[in-house]
Amino acid sequence: MQITQFFRRHPMEIILIVMFIFLVFAAPGFATVNNQLNVLRNITMQGIIAFGMTMIIVSGEIDLSIGSGVAFSGCVTAWITRELVDVTGPFFAITMGALTAMAILFGIGVLTGKLRQHFNMPTFITTLGLLTVLSGAANLITDGFPITSFPYEFNFLGSGYLFGIPFPVYIFITLFALVYFLMNYTSFGRSLYAVGGNLEAARLSGIDVWKTKTLALGLTGVFTAIAGVLIASQILSGSASAARGWELDVISAVIIGGTSLFGGKGTVRGTLIGVLFLGVIVNGMTLMNVSEYWQYVVRGGLIIGAVWMNHALDRKVKA
Amino acid sequence: MQITQFFRRHPMEIILIVMFIFLVFAAPGFATVNNQLNVLRNITMQGIIAFGMTMIIVSGEIDLSIGSGVAFSGCVTAWITRELVDVTGPFFAITMGALTAMAILFGIGVLTGKLRQHFNMPTFITTLGLLTVLSGAANLITDGFPITSFPYEFNFLGSGYLFGIPFPVYIFITLFALVYFLMNYTSFGRSLYAVGGNLEAARLSGIDVWKTKTLALGLTGVFTAIAGVLIASQILSGSASAARGWELDVISAVIIGGTSLFGGKGTVRGTLIGVLFLGVIVNGMTLMNVSEYWQYVVRGGLIIGAVWMNHALDRKVKA
Amino acid sequence: FATTALAAELTIASIVFQQDQFFRTIQMGMNSAADEAGVTLLEGNSESKPEKEISLIDTYIARGVDAIVISPVSKVASIPALKRASDAGILIVTYNSTIDDASIPVSYLNSAQRDLGNSTGQLAAEFIKNELGGKAIVATLGFKALLPEISGDRVNGFLEEAEKGGTLEVVSQQDAWLAEKAIQVAGDIITANPNINIIYAANEGGTVGAVQAVRNAGKAGEIFVFGIDGTEQLVGFILDGDNVLQAITAQQPYVMGQMAVQAAIAAAKGETVEKTVIVPVLGISRNDQSAAQDFLEYLKSL
C-alpha cells in the first residue's frame, strides 16, 4: 500500500532505480565505484545549469541560450587568462576571467528579463537569438581555435579529486543545496512559483514579478558561466564548439523531473532525478556498446516514456 | 499619417523593405532576378514547414521535431525508392516513398496530439524526444550513408524551373494559400485560435479542441514530409544529416512574423514575412561575404531586434 | 599485463567525432579488423563536442578498456582526458586527427588534412593552367564553425597548391558542410560573383551541394567544382557527362579504420608500432575516368 503510494507519487525515482538495477547486471563496469563517480562528474555541468533552469521554467520563462553560454564563458575565461597571465600570474588571471564571464552572463540574463518586462518579448525568442549571437561571439573571441592559456593545475577544478570524489561534484552539491534552499525557504523562491502560476495574480499581490523572473534568468547565467569554466578546466582550453545543443538536454532533464513547462510547478529535487536519469542512460548505453543510432532512438524514447509515465501516474493519483 | 499608421501596424514589412533596399546597394548581385529566385527557392522548404508551425503555435502547441522529420522523410523516400525502383520504375517508387513518409509523419503528429490529450504530455517534450528518435531512425534506415537511389530527373522537383520560376516555389505558394484559407475561412482554422486563446472556453463552446490541435500537428507532419522530399530531390539522395537544427529557424520565422508563442494569436501572412526576412538575411550576408562568425552574431541580433521592434511598436499602437 | 594479453581478451574503444559516411566507413574498417582479431570493439561518437568526448573517455576508463582508438576533436582540448586515460594504462591510438602532445598516442594514423587539400589543389592547378589560361576566380566552402582547425588545413592546403597553376582571386570564403545548406550558399555565391569559375568544397556535403548549385544555376561548363571525399555519389558526379565536378580527393577511411585497430591490437600485445603512419590519399580526377571507375568498384565492394 505504502509502496504503491510512493510509486505513484515518485514515478521517476522508481524508474531510475529500476534502470539502475538493470544496468548493474547488463552494463559491464557500470557498478564500479569509479564509474559511478564518473557519472557524477559527467552530469555536473549540465546539472548545475538545470538547477538554474528549473527556477526559470517554474517562473514561466525559458532559456535556450545556455549551450552557447557555456562555450562563450569558457572562451572569455581563456581569453582573459591569456591577456593577464603574464602580468598577474595564472591564479588571479583565471579568477578574473571566470568572474568576468559570470558577470557578462548575469548581465545578459538581466537584459533578457528587462526585454520581457518592458517589451513583452518572449524569452524563448530572445534567448534563441542569443544562442546564435553567443556562439558567434565565442568564435570571434577564439577565432575558431581553442585558446590554451591555462596552466595544467587548472585541470583540477574540472577533473581533480578531493577525498576521493571528483571536485566538480562538490560544486554540484553546493549549488543544488543553494537552489533547494532558494526555492523552498525564501520569498524569492515562493515568488517564482506565484509568478509562473499566475503572473497577474502575483503582481496584484504585491510581488515584484519582474525582479523575480529577471533574477532567475541572471542566476542561471551565473550557473551557466560556472559550467563553462568547469568545461574549460576539463579541456584545459576555451573552445567555441563546447556544449553545443545542451539547451535541449538541460530542458529535458528539468521536464523529466516533473517541472511544468507552463510554469508554476516543479521542484529542483525532481530536476536532480532528471539529470541523473539522463546521465545514467548515456553512461549505460556507452558501456553496453549500444550502436550510435540506436542510442538516439532509445534516448528519445526513454525521455518520452519517462514523462509519459510521470503524467499517466499523476492522473491516477488525482482521480 | 497613413504611412505612420501602416508602419506601426506592420513593422516587419517595413523592416523587410528597409533591409531589402539596403541590400540592393550593399550586396553585389542581390538585386538580380536570378538571385531573387534563388532566395525564393531557398526559403521554400523551411517556409512550408513554417506555415504548418504557425497553425500549431496558434493552437497553443509546438513541434521541435521537424529538423529530424525532414531528414527522416527524405531517407524513407530514398529507401523505398531503392527497394521498389527495379520493380515499379522510378516514378511510382518515388511517389510511394513520398506518400509513405507523409503518412508516417502525419501519424506521428496525431500520436503527439493524442499524448497531449490523454496524458497531458506537453508537445514540447514529446517532440523533443521525437527529434532524437527520428534522427536515430533516419540513420538506421541509411546506415549512415546517403541513399542515392534517385534518377537524375527527380532533381526537377527541388531544383527545376517552370515558366522561369523554380518549381518548389509553386508548392510554396500553393501551401501558403491553403493554410491562409484554412486559418481564415474554415471552422478548423478559427478553432485553432479559440483553442489557443482559451482552451476551456473553446471546449465549453462545443469545439473539439483535441481534434483541432491534433490535426494541426498532423498537417505539419505532412508539410515536413513534403519539405523532406524536396530536400532529397535537391541533394539527389536521402541523407540523415539534412536539415539539422531547422526547428529553431522555423520557429524563429513564425515568431518574427508576429505569432504569439502563448497561442491564440498570429497569422500565416506574418509567417511569410518572417520566412522572407530570414531568407533575405542569409542570402544578403553570403553575397556580402560576411565571415561565418559574424553571420551568427548579426543573424541572432537581427532576430532579437526584429521581434523587439514588433513588440515595441505594438505597444505604441495599443497605448 | 598487457604485453601477454591474448587478443581475444582485449577490449578496444573507438571514438569518431561525427555521424557521417566518412566515419561510418572508418567504423566498418575497424569492425572488420576487430572481427578478424577477435577483439571486442566499443563504438562512441563525440559529436565534435569536447565535453562529450571527455565523458566518453572517462566512461571507457571506468569500463577498463585496453585501448582507445580515437579521432580527437581538438589538438589541445582533447589532451587532458587522453592523458588521464594514458596514465590509467590505456593505450591511445589516434587517427584522422591527433593531439599536440605526441607522448600520449602510441601511434597516429592519418591522411594529413593538409595533404587532402593539397591533393585536390594539385589537380586544380593543372586544370587552371590547362583549361582556364592560368587565371581563376575562386570561392571556397569550409566547416570552420564546426571544426576550425581541420577546415583551415583543408582550405588553405587547397589554395596553396592551386596557386601554382596561375593567379587565384579568392572572392568568397563561406561555411557550408551540409548538402542542402551548401546548395543555398553556393547558389548565393554564384549570384554575387557571376564570373567565378572555381568552387572548392572541403568536405563531402559541401561538394554535393556545390555541384547541385552549379547545375541549378545552369552554369555547367562555366563553373568547375573541386571537392574532398570519395563517396559513391561524388564519384558518380565525376563520371557524369555534365563536366561540373572536376576532381576530388578520397581518403581511405576503411583502410584507416582497419590500420588503427590493428595498431592498437599490436601495441596491446607489446609489439612495436610505428609512431606515425600516413595513410595515402587518392586524388580522383575527371581526366582519368577509368581510375574513377575502379574506385567506384572498390567502394561498392566494401
Place this chain on the structure above:
Amino acid sequence: MSAIVETQGLTKVYGNVVALDKFTHRFEKSRIHALMGKNGSGKSTLVNVLAGVVQPTSGQMSLNGKDMHFSSPADALNANVVTVHQELSLVPELSVAENIYLGRMPKSHFLGISKIDWTSARTKTKILLEDMKLEIGPDAIISSLSVGQQQTVEIAKAMSFNPSLLLLDEPTSALASKEVEMLFRLLRRLRKQGTTMMYISHRMSELAEIADTVTVLRDGKHIGTVEMAETTNSDIVDMMFGNVAHNRPAERVSQADPNNAILKVQGLSRKPAYEDVSFELFKGEVLGIAGMLGAGRTEVLRSIFGADPFDSGEIIVDGQKIKDPDPQYMTEIGLGYTPENRKEVGLVQAHSIHNNLSMASLRQNAPLGIITKAAERPGVIKQVDNLHIKIDSAEDPVSSLSGGNQQKVVFGNWMNTNPKIMFFDEPSRGVDVQAKQQIFKIIWDQAEKGLSSIFVSTELEEMLEVCDRILIMREGRMIGELDPSQTTLTELYTACMEGL
C-alpha cells in the same frame, strides 16, 4: 423547444468530496427554476453535469423522457442544452461576433467549397446585440471589454443558440441593475417560447422577480423544492442553512475620522476610462463607489493601486505623495486590492489554498527573505476559520474550491497583510448570503481597528448596507456623494443611472 429534465440519483464525487449527492428531481418545462444553496453546496456541479462539462459518478438524467449521456459540452449543445457558466468562458483575443458563433460560424459556399461567411456573422451578431439593446460592436475584441460587458456577451451567446434548456450559473454576479433588467426581459421571453431554465444566484431579491420554483441544495443533497409564489425569503434561507441562519447584522456606527484623510486622490485621469477623479478616504471609513456597468470604478481602483498607469493627477497616502505607484510599493505601505475577476487575476489556480492565502503577505512574513510554511500557517488557519472557508486540506489546490470559497481565499489573502487601506472590488461576487455577512462583518471589525476601505459592488442594496458614505460615479466621472442612512435604494439607483 421545451424540455422536461429529470435526474435520478445523480452523484458526483471529487476525491473525498461528494459535490452532488444522489440528486433526484424533476424540472418542469417552460419554467424558471432557481437553484439555491450556500457556497460549495453543489449548484455549479449540477449545472456542469447537465451541461456535459463533467460526467456524473453515478445516476441518470433524462431530457423529455429520453436518457441523456453527454460526454462533452458539444453533446449538450447539440441537444440544445446551453449554459452560461459561473466563470467567464470567452476567448479574449477574438471578436464579439466570433465568440458568439464560436465553433458554428455561418458558412457560405463557393465552387462547392464551404467557407466562413464573415459578413453574415457580423450582421447576425449586430441584430442579436441590438435586440438585447447592448451597445457593443460585433468587431470589439473581448479583452477590451469590462467584465460586466463580457458577461452580457456570454448571455448574448447563450441566446443565439435558441436553447430548449438554458442553465444560468450566476449570470448576474457581474451585472448592474440595468443589465439585470435586460436579462430578465430576455428570460421571460424565452419562458414564453417554452424554454426551461435553471437559474443560480445569491441575490435573494432577484428570486421573486424571475423564479417560478426554488430548489435548494445543501452539501450536494436535494433539500427541497417550493413554488416561489408560496414561499418567503426567510423560508429559503432556512432551507439553505438549516436553522443556523438569520443573524442579521447589528446596526453599526461609522468609525470614520473626518479629520484624518488617509487617502487623497486629486484630479486623477486616464481617458477614456475615467477623468478628473477626486475624493478623500478617511481613516476607519468604509467608502462606497457606486455606478453602472463600465462606470470606471475598477479602473480607478486599479490605477490607485498601481496595477494600471494613469495620465495625470495625484495620489496622496498618509500625507505622502505617491509618484509612480506599483502594486508592490502600495502593498508595502499598507494598501490592498481584491480584484473583481478572481479566476483570472485573483488566484493562482494550480497552487494550494495555503500558498494563495500567503501570497500577499509573503514579504511581511519573510523579513530577511527567508520563509517557512510554519511561519505562514497561523495566518492560513486564521483566515480559514474567520471566513469559514470550506476546505478539505489547506494543501489542496484552490481550483478545487467552489466559486464562493475561492472568493473568500482572495479576501483572506489580503487580510493576512494587515492592511491600512483596502480596495474591495466586488468582494461578494458569487458569495452566499451567510458568507457575505461574514465578509461584511470582517470589513466592519477591521474598520473599528482602523482599516479604511473602498467598497465597490454592483449590488446597490449591499452598498447601502455596508458603506458609511457612497460616491457616485458615472461615465468615468465622480458626480457626487450620498449618505446611505439618508438614501433609499431607488434614490441610489436613480443617481447611478441619471446623475444627481
